[in-house]
Amino acid sequence: MTPMLYRATFMHTPLDPFREADALHVQEDGGLLIGGGVIRSSGDFAALHAAHPDAPVTDLRGGVLLPGFIDTHVHYPQVRIIGGLGMPLLDWLDRCALPEEARLADATYARAVAREFLGGLARNGTTTALVFGSHFAGAMDEFFDEAATSGLRTVAGQVVSDRMLRGELHTTPERAYAEGKALIERWHGQGRARYAVTPRFSLSASEGMLDACAALMREFPDVHFTSHLNENRAEIQTVRGLFPDARDYLDTYDRAGLLGRRSVFAHSVHTTDRELHVMAAHHCSAAHCPCSNSSLGSGLFPLGRHLAAGVHVALGTDVGGGTGFSMLKEGLQAYFMQQLQAGDRVALTPAHLLYLCTRAGAQALDLQDHIGDFGVGKAFDAVWLRPGAGSTLEAVLQHADSAPGTLAALYANGTQADVARVWVGGDPVYDRPHTPSGTAVPAGMP
Ligand SMILES: Nc1nc2[nH]cnc2c(=O)[nH]1
Numbered sequence: 001m002t003p004m005l006y007r008a009t010f011m012h013t014p015l016d017p018f019r020e021a022d023a024l025h026v027q028e029d030g031g032l033l034i035g036g037g038v039i040r041s042s043g044d045f046a047a048l049h050a051a052h053p054d055a056p057v058t059d060l061r062g063g064v065l066l067p068g069f070i071d072t073h074v075h076y077p078q079v080r081i082i083g084g085l086g087m088p089l090l091d092w093l094d095r096c097a098l099p100e101e102a103r104l105a106d107a108t109y110a111r112a113v114a115r116e117f118l119g120g121l122a123r124n125g126t127t128t129a130l131v132f133g134s135h136f137a138g139a140m141d142e143f144f145d146e147a148a149t150s151g152l153r154t155v156a157g158q159v160v161s162d163r164m165l166r167g168e169l170h171t172t173p174e175r176a177y178a179e180g181k182a183l184i185e186r187w188h189g190q191g192r193a194r195y196a197v198t199p200r201f202s203l204s205a206s207e208g209m210l211d212a213c214a215a216l217m218r219e220f221p222d223v224h225f226t227s228h229l230n231e232n233r234a235e236i237q238t239v240r241g242l243f244p245d246a247r248d249y250l251d252t253y254d255r256a257g258l259l260g261r262r263s264v265f266a267h268s269v270h271t272t273d274r275e276l277h278v279m280a281a282h283h284c285s286a287a288h289c290p291c292s293n294s295s296l297g298s299g300l301f302p303l304g305r306h307l308a309a310g311v312h313v314a315l316g317t318d319v320g321g322g323t324g325f326s327m328l329k330e331g332l333q334a335y336f337m338q339q340l341q342a343g344d345r346v347a348l349t350p351a352h353l354l355y356l357c358t359r360a361g362a363q364a365l366d367l368q369d370h371i372g373d374f375g376v377g378k379a380f381d382a383v384w385l386r387p388g389a390g391s392t393l394e395a396v397l398q399h400a401d402s403a404p405g406t407l408a409a410l411y412a413n414g415t416q417a418d419v420a421r422v423w424v425g426g427d428p429v430y431d432r433p434h435t436p437s438g439t440a441v442p443a444g445m446p
């Protein structure tokens, strides 16, 4: 297959800015040579063009090309209930989330929701997501089918619970195991789909249910694990009562054998030092969901304590407790919340925000050798941010005097409207309607 040459100013974070200096790599008027969906070569456009004069050129000047965003916590059944403001977690679950999730018993309804959900990811430049699924196995088949059509990378699983929600959403450990096994055999590793074993949270999962999850993890060691952890004080109090022998919330998962390098725990707002130590020892990740934490009033995520303990952190939108699919907005909110920390503040730079939205997510999913940056050998998963003509963002970018300044402006001003095109594995998965193709370069744009 003839390789394609993409011409763009691109930025990525192949290094971890929390650990290394100069993690942000910027290539002005750069080139990425793509063959078979993979980056074969990268660098200065003129040099690459001279070396590969026959490669067709796609001109993406007039914007910035970033690695596709990776959302490490987002609920597929909750797309239609985004915006349920004014409640803490447990009330919001009862009043907003769970009644909607019960509707996914209907496969036709589930398919329509899956389509809306995947469209929301792609339109916002998210190319990979760790997706909290539905309680219904049929709804997961609809989801994976639609995900294959969308072209996005998804790591997703049936959500399982056997108490404290609503009867329709409860299952048994035996059925959870059997349905999970069938779903893994049907979908894990098919195309761009992977499977995540997903008990909703210890509040709604008995020890027997967590053991059934662990049995799946033992039988299929390369699947992922995700759940919620230490999001809200009332939730934590309830979990304490339900697991009197557990040392803490994390221990409810640990005792079942559910901690590992592919385990991602959403929120982790009120996590203790002991729990952080155990998470780090098992190479678990935390999915920080700052919009959701703000909306549900869950609290200020202790980023500094996670980093100091050596716990890997990525970002999640937590739709629908969160407020939408935009990882730009999520990154900005993560920054805001550090600004508001009284003591343990981590000053997040634009490089940190880009890392949290891309490579950090890849690492949380143990996919860092395949996606998350523009290194040679990585899949070409990318988002081209190009503000609309006459927009405020266009004006700001025209006057940005540095690459970090450009990136900061994208986080501060960028929205779904600025996402012009998105690729996964070299395949276009989203093209903004009614825009010129990007051949004209507005004066002063990078
Ligand atoms: N934010 C959030 N937390 C949860 N904990 C258990 N279920 C949920 C959910 O749907 N959203």
Ligand SMILES: [Zn+2]
Pocket: 073, 075, 132, 228, 266, 318, 321
């Ligand atoms: Zn969640």
